[in-house]
Amino acid sequence: MPKALIIAPCFEIATQEWYPWLVYYLAPQLKARGVEPVLVQGDKATRENVWKLLTDEEIRAILGVGHGNDNVYTGQNYDEIFVSCQYPSETIRNRCFAPVSCLVGRGLLPDMVEKGLGCGLGEITVYVFYFQPGVDPLQDWVLALFTKSEFVYAISLAEGKTSGEAHAAMIKAYYDAADKIRDIDPEIAYTLEADADNRHHFGDPDWKLVEGPPPAPGKYICPWCEWSTDEPHLMKDHIWNMHIWPELQPCWLPRFIRKILGCPIKR
Amino acid sequence: MPNGNISPREAFDRVLRIAASFSNETRHKLAQAYQGYLNTLPPEHREMMMAIMAKGKTIVVKRSEIPRRILEDDEFFHLFLQYLSAIGAKRRR
Numbered sequence: 001m002p003k004a005l006i007i008a009p010c011f012e013i014a015t016q017e018w019y020p021w022l023v024y025y026l027a028p029q030l031k032a033r034g035v036e037p038v039l040v041q042g043d044k045a046t047r048e049n050v051w052k053l054l055t056d057e058e059i060r061a062i063l064g065v066g067h068g069n070d071n072v073y074t075g076q077n078y079d080e081i082f083v084s085c086q087y088p089s090e091t092i093r094n095r096c097f098a099p100v101s102c103l104v105g106r107g108l109l110p111d112m113v114e115k116g117l118g119c120g121l122g123e124i125t126v127y128v129f130y131f132q133p134g135v136d137p138l139q140d141w142v143l144a145l146f147t148k149s150e151f152v153y154a155i156s157l158a159e160g161k162t163s164g165e166a167h168a169a170m171i172k173a174y175y176d177a178a179d180k181i182r183d184i185d186p187e188i189a190y191t192l193e194a195d196a197d198n199r200h201h202f203g204d205p206d207w208k209l210v211e212g213p214p215p216a217p218g219k220y221i222c223p224w225c226e227w228s229t230d231e232p233h234l235m236k237d238h239i240w241n242m243h244i245w246p247e248l249q250p251c252w253l254p255r256f257i258r259k260i261l262g263c264p265i266k267r
Numbered sequence: 268m269p270n271g272n273i274s275p276r277e278a279f280d281r282v283l284r285i286a287a288s289f290s291n292e293t294r295h296k297l298a299q300a301y302q303g304y305l306n307t308l309p310p311e312h313r314e315m316m317m318a319i320m321a322k323g324k325t326i327v328v329k330r331s332e333i334p335r336r337i338l339e340d341d342e343f344f345h346l347f348l349q350y351l352s353a354i355g356a357k358r359r360r
Contacts, residue, residue: 012324012325013318013325013327014318014320014325014327017318067320067323067324067325068320068323069322069323072323074323078323100320101320102320102321102322103321103322125353126319126320126321126322126346126349126350127319127320128317128318128319128320128350129318129320130315130316130317130318131315131316131318132311132314132315132316133314133315133316133329142315184308184309184312185308185312187304190354191354193354194350194353194354198353
């Protein structure tokens with residue numbers, strides 16, 4: 001079973017908003033598709049730990065979030081995990097590197113490709129997103145427009161698509177998300193499109209995370225999106241988080257009913 | 268004096284004046300226009316946060332505070348202008 005390393009720092013606002021999506025959404029989605037997620041969370045998201053884990057040859061993709069600059073990708077408390085020309089090429093050779101991190105497409109990704117990276121994604125400019133203050137990130141429908149669009153790339157790879165196909169699917173997801181909000185809030189729609197346009201593909205577009213057909217679906221299949229798992233509690237969480245709560249989000253239910261249902265209430 | 272009517276110093280002072288007035292005028296117009304845009308949004312959208320992951324840090328600002336930040340925060344103003352320019356370039360294509 002191929003593995004995907006998910007770097008999930010959690011120490012300031014951007015990483016705190018994305019962290020639950022990496023841990024509670026992306027990781028189970030990958031697992032359900034036969035890719036073993038290897039999480040490095042919070043304080044463990046450091047160069048030392050990441051490099052140590054990357055000695056495992058079964059890890060084929062490096063995903064997650066972090067801060068960056070043209071030539072730097074950082075983890076917890078800005079610990080520099082990858083700096084152009086300052087990492088062993090074995091850590092990235094024939095792998096996919098696609099964490100959300102601004103500007104790394106300008107220098108770090110081209111450098112990695114030169115050193116043997118299979119493929120990757122990198123922003124060539126800043127990355128902008130929106131969220132609702134005081135709302136659980138997993139229940140934040142506006143943040144979900146960004147996170148769910150972004151994760152289409154990794155999920156598509158896990159489903160057997162090539163990196164080029166997965167990148168195209170991700171761009172389409174960002175644009176579809178933009179269409180959903182264009183009439184109400186064009187600024188957010190344009191931002192989704194700009195984020196997609198600035199997230200460039202690097203390396204081999206034919207690179208694949210999984211060879212052969214995708215694994216058999218799990219015992220429980222979601223009636224809305226065909227996501228599957230063998231774990232009933234994961235299915236319950238999935239249906240609630242992905243299909244029920246987003247429908248309730250326009251807040252037409254009275255506050256006390258939403259409270260009884262366990263919906264997050266804005267502070 | 269190549270121009271004949273105006274000294275180099277006067278000419279450069281003019282450049283500086285235009286640059287200064289352009290900046291101030293732009294900031295005020297931009298702040299006003301963004302406030303106008305916010306007024307068209309549902310109230311909950313005005314309270315959303317904008318997060319810009321830029322050069323190793325996150326700049327987070329409540330949208331309702333953006334007009335004030337445009338006027339008072341140089342770093343934010345320039346970043347916001349870059350961001351608008353990037354999405355505006357696409358819009359004009």
